[in-house]
Amino acid sequence: MEALRNALDFSDFPHTDLLVAGILAALLVAFPLVPYSSFAMATMIQFLMFSIYGMGWNTIGGYGGQVDLGKAQYVGIGAYTTAVMLTRWEVPFWVSMPVGMGLAVGWSFIIGYPLFKLKGHYFAIATIATSLVLKDLFEVWDFVGAARGLHISPVKYPPPDFLRLIFKEDVYYYYFLLAFFFLGILVINWFRHSRLGFQLRAIRDNEDVARSLGINVHWAKIKTYALATAFVSAVGSFHAVYIKNIEPEDTMSLDISVLIALMAMLGGAGSLWGPIIGAGILIPLKSYLKEWLGAKAGLIGIDLILYAVIIMLVSAVEPRGIWGLLDRLRKTRSR
Amino acid sequence: MALLVVENLTKDFGGLRANDGICFGVEEGELVGLIGPNGAGKTTLFHCISGHYPVTSGKIFFSGEDITGLQAHEVARRGLARTFQVYAAVGDLTVQEYVMVGAFLRTRSRARAKARAQWILGEMGLMDRAGRLLTEIPVPAQKLVTMAMAVATEPRLLLLDEVAAGLNPQEVEELKDTIRHVHKDLGITVILIEHVMALVMDISHRVIVLDAGKKIAEGLPAQIAADPLVIKAYLGERYAQTEG
């Protein structure tokens, strides 16, 4: 089918880019084969998770230009669906994840319809508002454990449990996530070649012109928002079985929503590799800053200060992100 | 049956009446010019017809169907396309990709959209710019691209909004040929808003004149050029003085 061909079509990237991507992909696959610390592995898993979050966000936020700062609610829906279905009814991951996606996507259509009637800053704030409302709801809802959250005990499901995705060693999680990661890249590649992807980019450019070309702007935005949600929710489900401890403050906070957007923006919103680059820089940075600086007594918060400064620098100096920087460099070199 | 019928169209912006009871029709196959001094309400009329502005009163019929009040994308889907005067091009789309967006109205397939886009770019002499960003090409070419985008949607009626603005006489001649080509060989009915008289008087079958929101004249180019009402509205317009 053409969709499949589109997903596999990377031909518009220069060969050097593809070579580098290929090498990095190989390194990612080979990573667990070299000796690694559990800290490094945890960081790598976080990197993969946030890459996928960022890739999802990038569809509506990057290509579409609609700044959505409320994605954390879908992390929550995905995570909680899996956690609840597992702890109450022992449902395997492979069932609970699609169910979570279904619920998340359903919810995204319901609030997407009114949300996208708003524009610009009003829209951004509305996305924050809806995410916070859902978080507050989860914090008092006993069915999902309210503020205490839910805990998945690996004792109940002796690892390795491939059905429920409960493992003792992180390396299993790593490879599953890596598979999702590669799949995600293919889906985004399909997206940017698809009619919807082109429509979104036209919308970002000038909505009136897009309308004059027959694009139903409202509906295109909603569809893309739902796609982004599917990504986020899937990783949210994964988050539940990996961390095994979820609570609203951790999974659904504004910080998470902004972090997701940040991945894409730092790396280059609106480009395929952007979110991955962004995550590749921000996640290790955040982890290692915390590790080296955060623990020092009396210096609590300094890691986040540095982190904040980096965010501020990038947004002021090169809002198009690392990819934008590379692009700029390439252009000046070819002149 | 006329392709487009505008019946008593009125558009108010608060206290300002931009279009006042405008009536006209356009037959399939015509090339109609729409002229008038600045502020006459020409672009507003286009916005109303294409569905970008809601009308205050009156009706618009396209191919027999009442399209008054339809949303802009619905109008475009029915085969009524247009260009805009100003494009705030922010994005990263190339010329070819822009035209593909237009083509995507009629197909889901990227391959087919690409093929159609390339064909149109070829027809309009833009192939050599296909891979460039819209913001990087000279203004006359940008105007052609906006036309190409609209043509890609396979319209029956095309509204051109001042596509000759800012062009030198040589470029205007080339544009004339392109418009004629689009009109005759691609079989698209055209209405064009223009200030460049050399263009609009030369290629139009018929000309409609607006002034201060009202239609003040309608007829063959030669008639219009000699019409005292039109000359008065355009007081100082060199073409009317030298030719009329």
Place this chain on the structure above:
Amino acid sequence: MAIEVLVASLVAGLLIGMVLALVALGLTIIFGVMDIVNFAHGEFLMVGMYTGLLVAQGAGMEPLLSLPMAALVGFVLGWLCYFLFVKFLLRGPMVAQLLGTFGLMLFLRNLALLLFGSEDRAIHHGLLVGKSLSLGMGVSVPATKLAAAVLAVSAFGAVWLLINRTKVGKALQATALNAQGARYMGIPTDRMNGLAWGIGGATVTIAGALLVNFWAVNPYVGLLFTMLAFTIVALGGFGSVPGAFLAGLVVGLITEIPGLWDSISLGLGWRWMMDVPMTSFKYTWVYLAYFVIMLARPKGLFGWKR
């Protein structure tokens, strides 16, 4: 009994609403003049709160007199933030602006964490602490809240006068309406922007200094008020000063709904009502109201077309 409860809620809502209006004022001015939304707004409030706290504790000054100090700190902070950072954000797309000010928020929040630690701190002394004013009908109001509200309204009025009756204010308005046009008339856009940030910073730090008299401060207090301020500004219309005032009152009243609900449910003795954990949802109602109102009036109650 029911009337008293209603009136008490109304009064409380209005009072807090006036303070909230002041909080939101700075945000709407900044947006009006240069179209940027400041995520760090709540952190400016926090700075104001800490300033008020320190002046009261350190200098032993009556807390309510710390306002000029807070205003100065806020003005300088806003001015510096503009010239050292925000100025460069203006060139980029909205996503970069939002994330840039988010970075600023993280920066200020964690700086506070570093300097002050994470515990709650509050003011415990002062002329009005512990005193209440009785308004009849069995309704009494804590003197600190009343004073804060009165001062907030005064500050609001002062800023309104500044913007509408002074030359500088008119220049600000001109820049807000059309920056380029204003520049052609000789109004220095950069300085106007810096001024907007200065005034915006000053108003919100004053609000903070007022707030700390009855609201404990810690480094994390900012986010809630950022969200409330955003909601108020969006409801009142970005850039509208009177809108901010009215919307502030509305939001203040909305925050009283849970308390009212609880009182009513207790009064009526209806179990089902009492089981709804309304107070945890205090601010949720504000967010919901935002959503509903924005859909009905997408430009806010008074905003100009943005």
